[in-house]
Amino acid sequence: MNYIPQILFAIILLAGIGYFASNIKKLVRNIKLGQAIDRTDNKSQRWANMARIALGQQKMVVRPIAGFLHVIVYVGFIIINIEVLEIIIDGLFGTHRVFASLGSVYNFLIGSFEILAFLVIVSVTIFWIRRNVIKLKRFFYSEMRGWPKSDGNIILYFEVVLMLLFLTMNGADYTLQLAGAAHYTQAGAFPISQLFVPLFENFSESTLIIIERAAWWLHITGILIFLNYLYFSKHLHILLAFPNTWFANLNPKGQFDNLESVTNEVKLMMDPDADPFAMPEEGEVEDVPEKFGASDVTDLNWVQLLNAYTCTECGRCTSECPASQTGKKLSPRKIMMDTRDRLEEVGKNMDANKGVFVDDGKQLLNNYITPEELWACTTCNACVEACPVSISPLSIIMDMRRYLVMEQSAAPMELNNMMGNVENNGAPWPYNQMDRLNWKNE
Amino acid sequence: MSEAIKVPTMAEMMAEGKTPEVLFWVGCSGSFDDRAKKITKAFVKLLNKAQVDFAVLGTEESCTGDPAKRSGNEMLFQMQAMTNIEVLNGYEIKKIVTACPHCFNTLKNEYPSLGGSYEVVHHTQFLRSLLEEGKLTIEGGKFKGKRITFHDPCYLGRANDVYEAPRALIQKLDAELVEMKNCKKRGLCCGAGGAQMFKEPEKGNKDINIERTEQAIETKPDIIAAGCPFCNTMLTDGVKGKDKEGTVEVMDVAELIANAEDL
Numbered sequence: 204m205n206y207i208p209q210i211l212f213a214i215i216l217l218a219g220i221g222y223f224a225s226n227i228k229k230l231v232r233n234i235k236l237g238q239a240i241d242r243t244d245n246k247s248q249r250w251a252n253m254a255r256i257a258l259g260q261q262k263m264v265v266r267p268i269a270g271f272l273h274v275i276v277y278v279g280f281i282i283i284n285i286e287v288l289e290i291i292i293d294g295l296f297g298t299h300r301v302f303a304s305l306g307s308v309y310n311f312l313i314g315s316f317e318i319l320a321f322l323v324i325v326s327v328t329i330f331w332i333r334r335n336v337i338k339l340k341r342f343f344y345s346e347m348r349g350w351p352k353s354d355g356n357i358i359l360y361f362e363v364v365l366m367l368l369f370l371t372m373n374g375a376d377y378t379l380q381l382a383g384a385a386h387y388t389q390a391g392a393f394p395i396s397q398l399f400v401p402l403f404e405n406f407s408e409s410t411l412i413i414i415e416r417a418a419w420w421l422h423i424t425g426i427l428i429f430l431n432y433l434y435f436s437k438h439l440h441i442l443l444a445f446p447n448t449w450f451a452n453l454n455p456k457g458q459f460d461n462l463e464s465v466t467n468e469v470k471l472m473m474d475p476d477a478d479p480f481a482m483p484e485e486g487e488v489e490d491v492p493e494k495f496g497a498s499d500v501t502d503l504n505w506v507q508l509l510n511a512y513t514c515t516e517c518g519r520c521t522s523e524c525p526a527s528q529t530g531k532k533l534s535p536r537k538i539m540m541d542t543r544d545r546l547e548e549v550g551k552n553m554d555a556n557k558g559v560f561v562d563d564g565k566q567l568l569n570n571y572i573t574p575e576e577l578w579a580c581t582t583c584n585a586c587v588e589a590c591p592v593s594i595s596p597l598s599i600i601m602d603m604r605r606y607l608v609m610e611q612s613a614a615p616m617e618l619n620n621m622m623g624n625v626e627n628n629g630a631p632w633p634y635n636q637m638d639r640l641n642w643k644n645e
Numbered sequence: 646m647s648e649a650i651k652v653p654t655m656a657e658m659m660a661e662g663k664t665p666e667v668l669f670w671v672g673c674s675g676s677f678d679d680r681a682k683k684i685t686k687a688f689v690k691l692l693n694k695a696q697v698d699f700a701v702l703g704t705e706e707s708c709t710g711d712p713a714k715r716s717g718n719e720m721l722f723q724m725q726a727m728t729n730i731e732v733l734n735g736y737e738i739k740k741i742v743t744a745c746p747h748c749f750n751t752l753k754n755e756y757p758s759l760g761g762s763y764e765v766v767h768h769t770q771f772l773r774s775l776l777e778e779g780k781l782t783i784e785g786g787k788f789k790g791k792r793i794t795f796h797d798p799c800y801l802g803r804a805n806d807v808y809e810a811p812r813a814l815i816q817k818l819d820a821e822l823v824e825m826k827n828c829k830k831r832g833l834c835c836g837a838g839g840a841q842m843f844k845e846p847e848k849g850n851k852d853i854n855i856e857r858t859e860q861a862i863e864t865k866p867d868i869i870a871a872g873c874p875f876c877n878t879m880l881t882d883g884v885k886g887k888d889k890e891g892t893v894e895v896m897d898v899a900e901l902i903a904n905a906e907d908l
């Protein structure tokens with residue numbers, strides 16, 4: 204009889220963690236659909252970047268107000284979750300406030316959790332006002348309609364409710380402690396939830412116990428639901444920001460990768476001794492004709508796909524993008540959201556077809572991202588610089604341009620002219636290479 | 646022109662059995678664009694004045710391939726790159742200076758893995774070190790009290806983290822360096838990068854160069870300083886579009902220094 208709550212707790216906990224794990228497995232599988240790329244060099248720099256950008260939130264504070272509030276919510280959320288450890292132990296073993304024996308340390312911990320919880324509620328409220336009352340421009344681009352908009356708010360509601368439950372639980376607990384109720388040992392400091400005491404004072408002990416227990420159960424179930432909500436939400440960034448900043452590009456931002464497959468072809472073309480019809484050397488596998496650039500998510504590399512899942516839809520990239528600022532269709536945030544949505548679609552397709560992708564007649568190019576968007580990019584790197592979690596929308600844009608140009612010869616006409624000039628006269632304009640030094644005597 | 650400029654070519658140098666310290670990579674704009682040619686000459690005058698041992702490739706120079714690469718034509722880019730690398734390596738070039746951030750970025754970052762490794766510097770960095778070494782001096786008088794704002798070229802700034810060299814030069818002019826609200830890491834593009842220079846912009850509600858010029862004009866400058874021939878063109882057009890040609894000038898940092906010296 205006495206064990207029922209513990210068994211129930213164990214079941215809820217297992218279900219919550221189990222479902223989360225199965226979704227993470229899917230996530231990893233989907234990311235692995237990307238092309239191979241080695242991003243494991245220079246490990247010390249990578250750890251440092253992760254510490255600075257993900258843990259230290261360095262890029263967030265570039266915008267001081269949002270940055271400051273975000274740090275509070277982030278620190279609050281992580282630290283308060285230490286409390287979850289106690290809740291899990293209590294839940295599994297039927298104890299109550301098992302860490303209470305830590306004495307003054309415990310008081311300090313609970314006290315600071317409460318203050319943080321309060322600050323989180325304040326910050327989240329301000330975030331909500333920015334989204335819904337002030338209506339900050341970057342939250343209102345066309346890609347933010349529908350689910351992304353609701354998602355942004357649902358996360359805020361979740362956080363407020365979880366914090367309120369935490370405080371209610373403590374308030375009821377503290378009132379019971381004051382009343383000397385059995386099992387409710389004197390422990391903890393309650394700088395915020397003590398405000399609930401006048402409200403709770405006149406309740407009977409049994410009512411208070413019901414309130415305390417209900418808040419306790421709702422709090423932990425809420426946390427588990429929130430954990431499972433992550434996979435379906437931009438909130439996934441609280442986990443993926445870490446690997447994403449670790450695997451980010453370390454080269455100068457202006458350095459675009461040189462496609463190796465092209466290098467091989469160009470070498471062949473330029474080498475007078477090469478025999479274009481040569482048979483592949485023995486042991487060498489005759490490769491499948493290379494596809495240049497990307498028209499679908501599986502042509503992108505896995506770091507670009509990880510980028511897509513990490514995107515928090517904050518729109519900092521878009522608000523700094525010169526093309527977006529001047530009303531062009533391009534929005535780097537949309538590039539990331541489209542990539543993620545298409546990847547999810549491919550993943551679901553595989554789930555429905557025993558793990559094999561069955562052609563659905565769609566691709567990232569055209570069905571999600573149009574050439575008009577791709578050609579509006581000035582490759583200025585403002586989006587890459589702005590992103591607080593080291594995402595590069597630009598690298599995806601470039602890979603898709605490569606597909607358009609090298610596989611489809613579908614560049615805008617003026618660019619084709621420019622490239623024709625480069626090819627024939629060694630300059631983007633129709634001038635003769637032999638005139639290159641004429642300026643000297645003009 | 647006050648006196649003839651000296652522009653030796655690599656071929657001439659080689660014929661005389663000499664190897665210059667540094668190659669000046671002029672770039673397509675610097676060679677052909679009327680506005681950019683003035684920048685090229687201003688820079689050469691400074692090189693002459695400082696008695697820098699340099700040469701150009703002249704007719705052996707060809708597009709670095711940057712606009713092709715940013716357009717997505719990796720094939721054409723690599724063909725250009727490998728052709729240029731053959732020439733550069735043939736002359737055993739060690740150090741390159743260029744007044745174009747696009748050439749700078751491509752030569753510095755994208756040539757090495759194709760077999761072309763050189764020390765590449767932007768002309769603002771080069772001029773700065775000439776000053777520091779005392780090979781060049783500036784009398785600030787001419788620009789004293791002028792308000793100058795510097796537009797960060799994307800391929801110099803964000804792309805390669807060079808923000809200070811051009812600013813240090815402007816400050817040497819005794820001018821008042823004023824910053825735009827978007828500068829350095831958060832500088833706004835002029836609108837020409839990524840091969841946009843060569844095409845009409847996509848449909849929108851404003852041209853990027855106008856947006857950027859407005860930001861520049863907000864600082865009430867006498868001069869908008871640039872460090873890139875493309876930015877120069879875009880901002881010059883922007884200033885015209887805002888009917889400010891009479892009051893605001895767009896000048897390359899090298900031109901500022903050369904002017905200060907009455908070259």
Ligand code: SF4
Nearest residue numbers: 524580581583584586
């Ligand atoms: S690189 Fe392209 S997408 Fe990114 S901010 Fe610049 S123009 Fe926009």
Ligand code: SF4
Nearest residue numbers: 514515517518520590
């Ligand atoms: S790519 Fe980065 S900056 Fe852009 S919306 Fe996503 S997280 Fe924000």
